[in-house]
Amino acid sequence: MTRLEAHALSVDLGNRRVLDRVGLSLVPGRLTAIVGPNGAGKTTLLRALAGLQPPGEGDVTLDGVSVSRMPATACARSIAYLPQGGGVAWPLPVLSVVALGRLPHGERPEALSGRGREAVETAIRSVGLEGFEGRPVTALSGGERARVLLARALATQAPVLLADEPVAALDPRHQLIVLDRLKALARDGATVAVIMHDLTLAARFADDILFMQQGRIAAFGSPEEVLTEERLASGFGIAARVLREAGRVVVVAEGPLPRA
Numbered sequence: 001m002t003r004l005e006a007h008a009l010s011v012d013l014g015n016r017r018v019l020d021r022v023g024l025s026l027v028p029g030r031l032t033a034i035v036g037p038n039g040a041g042k043t044t045l046l047r048a049l050a051g052l053q054p055p056g057e058g059d060v061t062l063d064g065v066s067v068s069r070m071p072a073t074a075c076a077r078s079i080a081y082l083p084q085g086g087g088v089a090w091p092l093p094v095l096s097v098v099a100l101g102r103l104p105h106g107e108r109p110e111a112l113s114g115r116g117r118e119a120v121e122t123a124i125r126s127v128g129l130e131g132f133e134g135r136p137v138t139a140l141s142g143g144e145r146a147r148v149l150l151a152r153a154l155a156t157q158a159p160v161l162l163a164d165e166p167v168a169a170l171d172p173r174h175q176l177i178v179l180d181r182l183k184a185l186a187r188d189g190a191t192v193a194v195i196m197h198d199l200t201l202a203a204r205f206a207d208d209i210l211f212m213q214q215g216r217i218a219a220f221g222s223p224e225e226v227l228t229e230e231r232l233a234s235g236f237g238i239a240a241r242v243l244r245e246a247g248r249v250v251v252v253a254e255g256p257l258p259r260a
């Protein structure tokens with residue numbers, strides 16, 4: 001079991017309360033999509049869950065152990081974190097960047113174990129980057145680079161994966177490939193949480209949707225429960241139609257509502 005929990009978690013940045021007494025439990029086997037308007041606190045929540053943002057109040061625990069008390073390498077082995085729009089400044093080959101995902105296991109990119117090499121190769125395949133291994137990451141497109149960084153997170157083989165907008169820069173085919181992979185990871189027992197802005201994709205792949213608004217959890221539940229026309233109006237300030245197509249939730253955004 002790898003249960004990642006936030007207990008009355010609050011974070012202040014500058015003089016602002018960005019997370020306000022957030023309580024949640026992410027459990028193995030489920031993919032949770034975190035949605036909400038810009039500035040709602042999604043990235044801050046994900047960073048706090050990964051142990052990268054110290055809580056002002058409250059705590060984050062992994063199987064009951066406070067992540068702030070875990071040694072950094074143990075935390076990195078247990079929780080893979082993909083930052084939003086991450087870049088790589090050096091012209092390292094794709095293979096070396098993905099192999100950095102093995103560092104928490106004490107495996108250096110130039111001296112991978114058999115298991116480490118297999119994890120790196122599987123990660124590269126799972127994001128459709130076969131043939132890119134020798135290319136410098138600085139000479140890739142934005143979407144290709146985003147897939148390299150996701151592969152690095154996958155290569156860690158951590159039981160928890162937290163990804164901040166992993167498909168935002170990807171074309172539709174690679175969005176589906178990557179989300180299928182993340183869903184399969186969850187089905188295999190990982191705890192997966194992903195920040196997304198595409199609500200139709202979120203509804204299609206997520207088991208649970210966590211809707212954040214102004215530093216709080218406005219709703220948590222199945223896509224059908226959470227993605228209602230009323231909540232899209234109050235949460236995003238948009239008029240939207242929520243359709244059911246072949247058993248799936250499809251969100252059609254019609255336009256912004258006038259500010260109340």
Ligand SMILES: Nc1ncnc2c1ncn2[C@@H]1O[C@H](COP(=O)(O)OP(=O)(O)OP(=O)(O)O)[C@@H](O)[C@H]1O
Binds near residue numbers: 037044
């Ligand atoms: N270092 C900082 N100092 C002060 N305020 C910050 C800092 N970082 C973020 N904030 C503020 O905290 C709030 C939450 O930011 P966060 O990045 O968590 O939002 P988000 O929901 O991920 O947004 P987006 O959808 O735009 O990525 C925002 O209002 C932001 O302006």
